[in-house]
Amino acid sequence: MSPRDPFGWLRRVLFGDVTRRFAAASVLLAVVAAIAPARDLFRDWRRYQRQYLRLVRVRPDAAQVQRRFSGGIQQIWIPELQVVDRCTSCHVALKEANLADTSVQPFRKHPPIPHSLTEFGCVVCHRGQGPATSSHEAHHATEAWEEPLLPAKYMDASCGQCHLAPLRGTPILNEGRRLLGRKGCVHCHTITLADGTVMQPTDDPPPLNHIAEKTTQEWIFAFVKNPQAYAASASMPNFAFTDDNARDVSAFLIAKSTPSGYGPKLATKQATPASTEASALAEGASLYGQSFCASCHAAQNAAGNLVGGDLGPELTRIGNKAKPEWLEEWIHDPSGYDADTTMPHYRFDEKQVSLLTTYLLSKTDSDLLANVKLEPATQAQIEHGRALVVEYGCASCHKIEGIKKPEKFAPDLSREGSKPFAQLTFPKGVNHALPDYISSKIRDPRSFGPKLKMPKYTLTSAELDSLSTALLSLTDRANSIPYRLRIASPHESQYQPAGRAGRLISDLRCFSCHAINGRGGDMATDLSWEGSSVQRQWLVGFLKNPNTLRPALIRRMPKFNLTDAEINTLTDYMLTVYQSPSIDPEMIPGGSFTPQLVDQGRQLYYSKYHCQSCHVIDTKQDKGYIGPVLSQVGLRLTPAWIFNWFKDPQLLRPGSQEPNQHMTDEDARALTAYMMSLKTRAKTEAK
Amino acid sequence: MRNPVMLFLLAVAMAGCVKHEQVSPLPAATAKGSALVEVSGGKQAQRVGATLDQPIVLQVNDAQGAAVKGALVRLAGTSGTTFEPSAGLTDESGQFTVLVSAPGQAGHFEVIASTPGSDGKAVEIKLDEIALGYEQVLGRQLNAQFCIRCHDPESTPERVSNMDNLDPKPHAFTEGDTLNKMSDADLIAIIGHGGEALNKSASMPPFGYTLSKPDIQALVSYIRVVADPPYHAPGEVYANK
Numbered sequence: 001m002s003p004r005d006p007f008g009w010l011r012r013v014l015f016g017d018v019t020r021r022f023a024a025a026s027v028l029l030a031v032v033a034a035i036a037p038a039r040d041l042f043r044d045w046r047r048y049q050r051q052y053l054r055l056v057r058v059r060p061d062a063a064q065v066q067r068r069f070s071g072g073i074q075q076i077w078i079p080e081l082q083v084v085d086r087c088t089s090c091h092v093a094l095k096e097a098n099l100a101d102t103s104v105q106p107f108r109k110h111p112p113i114p115h116s117l118t119e120f121g122c123v124v125c126h127r128g129q130g131p132a133t134s135s136h137e138a139h140h141a142t143e144a145w146e147e148p149l150l151p152a153k154y155m156d157a158s159c160g161q162c163h164l165a166p167l168r169g170t171p172i173l174n175e176g177r178r179l180l181g182r183k184g185c186v187h188c189h190t191i192t193l194a195d196g197t198v199m200q201p202t203d204d205p206p207p208l209n210h211i212a213e214k215t216t217q218e219w220i221f222a223f224v225k226n227p228q229a230y231a232a233s234a235s236m237p238n239f240a241f242t243d244d245n246a247r248d249v250s251a252f253l254i255a256k257s258t259p260s261g262y263g264p265k266l267a268t269k270q271a272t273p274a275s276t277e278a279s280a281l282a283e284g285a286s287l288y289g290q291s292f293c294a295s296c297h298a299a300q301n302a303a304g305n306l307v308g309g310d311l312g313p314e315l316t317r318i319g320n321k322a323k324p325e326w327l328e329e330w331i332h333d334p335s336g337y338d339a340d341t342t343m344p345h346y347r348f349d350e351k352q353v354s355l356l357t358t359y360l361l362s363k364t365d366s367d368l369l370a371n372v373k374l375e376p377a378t379q380a381q382i383e384h385g386r387a388l389v390v391e392y393g394c395a396s397c398h399k400i401e402g403i404k405k406p407e408k409f410a411p412d413l414s415r416e417g418s419k420p421f422a423q424l425t426f427p428k429g430v431n432h433a434l435p436d437y438i439s440s441k442i443r444d445p446r447s448f449g450p451k452l453k454m455p456k457y458t459l460t461s462a463e464l465d466s467l468s469t470a471l472l473s474l475t476d477r478a479n480s481i482p483y484r485l486r487i488a489s490p491h492e493s494q495y496q497p498a499g500r501a502g503r504l505i506s507d508l509r510c511f512s513c514h515a516i517n518g519r520g521g522d523m524a525t526d527l528s529w530e531g532s533s534v535q536r537q538w539l540v541g542f543l544k545n546p547n548t549l550r551p552a553l554i555r556r557m558p559k560f561n562l563t564d565a566e567i568n569t570l571t572d573y574m575l576t577v578y579q580s581p582s583i584d585p586e587m588i589p590g591g592s593f594t595p596q597l598v599d600q601g602r603q604l605y606y607s608k609y610h611c612q613s614c615h616v617i618d619t620k621q622d623k624g625y626i627g628p629v630l631s632q633v634g635l636r637l638t639p640a641w642i643f644n645w646f647k648d649p650q651l652l653r654p655g656s657q658e659p660n661q662h663m664t665d666e667d668a669r670a671l672t673a674y675m676m677s678l679k680t681r682a683k684t685e686a687k
Numbered sequence: 688m689r690n691p692v693m694l695f696l697l698a699v700a701m702a703g704c705v706k707h708e709q710v711s712p713l714p715a716a717t718a719k720g721s722a723l724v725e726v727s728g729g730k731q732a733q734r735v736g737a738t739l740d741q742p743i744v745l746q747v748n749d750a751q752g753a754a755v756k757g758a759l760v761r762l763a764g765t766s767g768t769t770f771e772p773s774a775g776l777t778d779e780s781g782q783f784t785v786l787v788s789a790p791g792q793a794g795h796f797e798v799i800a801s802t803p804g805s806d807g808k809a810v811e812i813k814l815d816e817i818a819l820g821y822e823q824v825l826g827r828q829l830n831a832q833f834c835i836r837c838h839d840p841e842s843t844p845e846r847v848s849n850m851d852n853l854d855p856k857p858h859a860f861t862e863g864d865t866l867n868k869m870s871d872a873d874l875i876a877i878i879g880h881g882g883e884a885l886n887k888s889a890s891m892p893p894f895g896y897t898l899s900k901p902d903i904q905a906l907v908s909y910i911r912v913v914a915d916p917p918y919h920a921p922g923e924v925y926a927n928k
Contacts, residue, residue, distance in 0.1 A: 100920070103792060111793055111820040112908070114901065152736030152791040155821075169825035169905075172734070461738055461786075613837070613853055613890035623852035626836045650897055657833055660896040 044135045045073065045089040052092050052107055061098050068096060073133060076121045080482055083121035085130035087138065091122075114169075124477065125158035126150055141433070146421040150472070153465060154435050157417060160473025162481060164193050164489035176470025178202075179463060183235060187397045188410035194478040195488045203235055204342050207399035212257035213266055213337070214326045218372040220250035223321075228458050230321070230368060231314035233298055233306060237455035240446065245388055251377030252385025256401045261336035262329045284359025287352055292558040295523070296343075296512070299363065309555060311512060311523070312343060319364030328357050335507070344509040347561035392453055410454070417475035439468045493518030501573030508560055516578070523555060529580035529652065536575055538636045543567045580644075580652070588639040593673035601674025604667055614658075617678060627658060634679040643672045714776050717757030719805040720747035723812045726782060732817040732913060734824050738788045743814060745800050746782045754781025758802050762787075765796035793820030795917055817912055826909025829902055830860070833894065855888050863914035870921070874907045 014024045049071055056065045074088040093099045094110040094117060102108055110117070123130040128149040132138035141148040150158065156173035166174045180186055181202035191199040211220065222229065225246045227236040241249065259266075288294075293315075298308035300316040308314075322330070329336065331353050334343040348356070386403075393409040394400060419434060426432055427447045430440045440447065443464055445454035459467070495517040497505050505511070511520035516527045534542075544567060546557040562570075605611045614626035633642075641652070646668035649658040663671070728743030747758040760783040761774040767790025777783045790796050798814040819827060830838075835846065837857045842848040850856055858865050866874070873885070878898070882891030894903065911918045 108792065112822045112904070153734070153738075153788070155736070168828050169821055171824065171828055172737075462740070465737060608889070610889040610892070613892075614849065625847055625849050625852055648896075655832065657836070659833070659892045659894045659898075661892060662896045 043133055045086075045133055048090040048106055049092060055102075055104075055107060056099075059098075065093075065096060065098055076118060076130075078118075078121055081120065081124060081477075082480075083124060083130060085121040085123055086133055087122040087126075087128075087130065088117070089133065090135065090138075124161070125155065127158075141421065147418075148433060151435055154469050154472050157469045157472035160470065161194075161475055161478035162485050163487045164195055164197070165487050166490075172466050172469050173473060175463075176466035176468070176473075179467050180470055183457060183459075183467075184397055185413075185467075188393055190408065190412045190414065191474065192412075192414040193474075193489055194481075195486060197489045197492075200492065201397075203397075204340075205236075205397040207338055207340075208253055208257075208394075209399050209401040210257055210260035210262075210337060212254050213260055213262060213323070214330075215321050215323060217250045217254045217374055217377070218369050219321050220253055221246050221374060222369055222372055224249055230317055232300075232316075233310065233314045234458075237457045239392055239455040241388075245384075247374060247377075248381045248385035249388050249394075250374075250385070251381045252389055253400070255377060255382045255385075258401055262326065265329060266325055280355060280358050281362055284355040284357075284362075287355050288359055290559065291346065291356075292556050295555040295558065309523070311521070315360065315363060317363060317365045317368055319361040320368045322360070324357060324361055327360060328353050331356050342509055342512040344512065344558070344560065345507045346558070347563070349561075392455075413471060414474055415476060415479070417472040418477070435468060435472060438471050439464055442467055491518070495519040497573070497577070499573070501569050504566055504570055513557075524557065526653065527574070527578055529578055529583070531575040531578035532580040532583040532585070533638065533641045533652075534575075534636060535638060536571060539571050539574065540567055543570060582651070583640050583644050585638065585640050588643045588669065588672055593676060597670050597673040598677045599674075601670035601672070601677075604671055605674055608667075609661060609663075609671075630675065631678055631680045634676040637675070639672050639676050642675050643668050646671055713759065713761075713774050716759035716776060716803065718755050719803055720755035720758045720777075720781075721750045721805050721810065722748040722752075723760070723800060723802050723810045724748060725812060725814055728787070729814040730816065730915070732819055732823075732827070733789050734819045735789055735791050735793055736818075738786055739816065742784045742786050743798060743800075744782055744784050745777075745812070746780075747777045747802050748781065749805070756781055760785075760800055760802050762798065762800050764798045765790055767791050768796055768798065787816065789816065789818035791818075793818050793823060794912065815917075819909070819912065822905045822908040823912050825902070826905040826907070829898065829906050830909055833898075834860070834906070837890075853888070853890050857888075857891070860910045860913050861915045863916045863918060866910060867914055867916070867918045871907055871911075874910065875903055878903050878906060 013020070015021050052069070053066070056062050056069075059065065069092060072089075073086055074092075076083060076085040076088065088094060091106045091108075093102065093107045096109055099107060100109050121130065122128070126149055127147045129138050129142070129145045129147070132145075136142075137145065139149045156170040156176075159167060159170045160173045160177075163170070166177070177199075180191065180199055184201050184203045184205065185191075186199045187201050187205070193199065219230075223234075223236070224239070224241055225243070226238060227234040228238065294308035296309045296311035298306045298310060298314045298316075300314075301307050306314070306316075318327075326337075331346070331348060333345050334341045335345060389395065389400060389403060390406075393406050395403040395405050396409050416438065417434075419437075421434070424432075424434065424437045425448065426437060427440065430436050441454075442457065442459065444456060445452050446456065496502065496519075497516070505516075510516070510527070513521045513523040514525060514527045515522060518528075530539075542557075543560075543562055546559055605617075611630075612622045612624050614624040616622040616624060616629045617631050619629075619631065637645075645652055646661075646663050647665075648660045649656045650660055724746050726744035726746050728739070728741050731739045731741060733739045745760055747755045747760065749755050754777075756777055756779055758777045758781070759774065760777060762770045762785055763773075764770070764787075769788040771786040771788075773785075775783055775785075787798060794817070796816055796818055798816060799811060800814070801809045801811045804810040837849045837853060838860055840848055840850045840859055850859075860866065869877075877885050877887060877891065879893060879895030881889070881893030883889040884893070898906070911920075
């Protein structure tokens with residue numbers, strides 16, 4: 001062995017002459033050619049299948065389980081969905097009912113869902129790479145595959161690809177979709193669902209074109225700086241304006257404000273000196289309660305808890321915001337200031353207006369504007385304010401004099417759930433995956449760059465997850481699935497009642513709470529078939545004094561102080577137009593019930609159907625407190641409605657708590673007879 | 688091995704084989720307690736993978752029962768459970784608050800909190816939480832719509848409980864002692880046909896004409912998962928994990 005060439009002997013053996021060189025090359029080729037099949041022997045799925053067989057071998061039901069097992073690569077192929085899923089090669093027991101007690105992966109049974117594996121495969125819901133045969137490639141993002149598994153908490157998003165309508169089993173998705181409208185996301189971002197529906201905002205940002213009548217520059221300054229300092233529940237996001245910018249924006253808004261419908265009145269009006277008497281305050285507070293303002297408006301109570309609805313703005317510090325003379329006019333008739341407001345036109349008299357104003361103006365926080373001192377605005381400030389208002393897209397939500405609502409102000413989110421990985425940037429500390437990107441972007445947009453215009457919203461972590469879920473449902477697949485698999489979103493109804501009653505329904509903003517023919521809110525009863533349901537006398541009385549039905553509810557129908565003529569117009573219209581096509585008023589003629597039938601109905605009520613578990617007729621004896629009190633139902637509902645209600649409550653009011661008892665016609669008729677005999681007037685009403 | 692270079696290379700190669708896991712340094716405890724108690728946050732139900740609505744609040748006490756500030760609390764749990772943060776020191780009032788996210792598998796899961804005790808032994812406390820799968824989430828929705836008014840003793844301003852108005856009283860769904868004795872078939876029959884058909888209270892109406900079979904199955908699945916003590920399905924359990 002030469003010391004200078006220690007491997008010389010090896011070179012001579014392998015490459016000594018042509019034959020040796022050829023032999024060495026052949027051996028090398030054989031080794032290389034054998035590597036690929038040898039690697040196949042060590043694939044994940046082979047290992048897992050061996051593990052699975054070892055796992056079930058010791059079970060008493062081994063023979064059964066083994067018979068249902070088939071080895072090798074398994075594949076679900078659904079050409080029309082472009083699904084090629086080999087997940088079942090490792091997840092071998094997804095359909096194995098006997099292994100429900102196994103918690104070790106990948107051998108768990110799939111939990112029950114309404115769809116079958118062979119119908120949709122795996123990746124349609126779970127994402128990941130279906131054709132992959134190694135665990136890492138199937139589950140994680142690789143250079144060639146950008147879509148990793150979807151974390152379990154966003155799983156509702158997958159349902160939303162086909163189900164564009166709300167689904168009972170996906171509360172998070174439903175809430176997320178609602179929030180996209182309610183938080184006003186779709187003012188700036190366009191979202192077109194796969195069926196072509198463009199999502200519409202459901203919040204009600206106030207117009208700012210007359211704002212100088214309503215409030216002061218100081219208040220606007222403070223609010224724009226930090227909306228949540230004025231009202232914890234304010235839906236306006238925080239734009240993180242500097243003091244100078246907030247001053248300029250408020251200066252511009254005040255300068256551009258024009259007189260509203262109140263203008264002429266406000267010019268001559270002297271604000272009624274706010275009475276600070278305790279009695280006036282107490283009277284105002286009780287009128288606030290009687291008018292059920294809290295059905296829509298929240299306010300902090302003494303304990304600091306927010307009490308009331310979220311349809312209107314929070315009123316905890318309304319005294320800091322509203323100018324007294326404006327507030328009086330607003331309570332008098334809101335539509336003069338904002339024609340599109342959801343607030344109804346109450347028919348308050350002068351005294352009531354003054355009481356409510358006094359009460360509301362007392363709701364102040366002395367700290368809020370204490371340190372806000374603004375000099376009169378200069379022209380340069382106003383110009384700069386205008387530039388800021390344009391830059392931050394304020395007119396996307398608010399009506400502002402002289403500035404048009406910007407088109408395509410923010411990115412279109414219609415395919416956000418499939419946003420290519422190459423288009424994502426991540427701030428430090430955020431996991432590099434699409435769900436984390438979406439969630440962090442909504443939580444703190446400016447962490448992605450201080451120049452981003454998107455403001456910061458105040459969201460709970462549940463709201464954040466819901467919104468992320470709704471955005472993750474907007475995938476490419478949602479747009480490419482076959483038409484027959486798509487459950488379309490509910491159509492937005494444009495229903496508008498006509499004539500004098502129609503004008504009244506608009507003026508009272510009935511649609512803010514009630515739905516009619518597919519349009520309107522869900523706070524109160526759907527009125528589409530109200531004409532089939534109630535008796536004329538009762539409806540007249542209810543509109544006069546609505547405090548009789550379900551007195552325990554917090555959110556209730558307010559008293560609008562309607563005139564008799566107005567009540568007649570509304571009643572006539574509702575009874576004529578809002579008739580259910582499936583209820584024939586002649587079907588059960590009232591007044592034809594024999595006392596025997598009434599008695600039979602009473603027995604059915606108490607003995608067979610146990611209605612007293614949920615309803616009260618005799619206030620001394622019955623206790624049930626779920627359905628409405630029935631002691632005067634014979635004065636309220638029509639016999640035909642009651643009969644049909646007994647036959648199938650869900651048909652008349654989908655989602656009603658009362659189950660369908662599958663009654664015979666005889667039982668339903670007897671119970672109707674009993675109901676119609678219940679005409680005890682409440683004592684307070686008889687007076 | 689005589690060659691020091693070879694030895695060095697071997698050491699480098701072996702060091703490369705050891706997997707480095709990113710371990711965030713534990714905060715240094717300034718005190719130790721002798722008891723760990725749950726303040727709030729146990730027995731919550733949340734859907735798989737999501738964060739529990741309420742954080743878990745734990746308190747470290749000393750032998751006299753006084754709160755200990757600055758004691759180290761560490762959290763672990765059923766595989767897949769995540770904690771934010773997974774370890775930390777107790778605050779002024781001796782409490783430590785942690786956000787918990789449920790694992791991906793439906794069913795009960797365990798949260799194990801521990802603190803090094805003053806006697807050198809670790810003090811441990813186990814909390815039981817519930818993760819809801821698709822079927823149980825659907826069941827919870829149905830429960831909120833149809834059942835809760837009578838079957839939940841708790842009242843809220845929006846929802847007054849009707850339980851006390853009924854005789855016999857309905858069973859709360861958490862009443863595992865009673866409900867675990869009923870088979871799935873029994874529960875499905877009672878929900879579908881009403882109480883009277885099965886010699887139970889006639890106050891329970893039949894829901895078989897209102898809810899579909901999968902809906903009723905989902906309700907049963909929800910009732911089973913919230914049962915306390917926990918429900919165990921009949922039949923032999925073969926899996927040892």
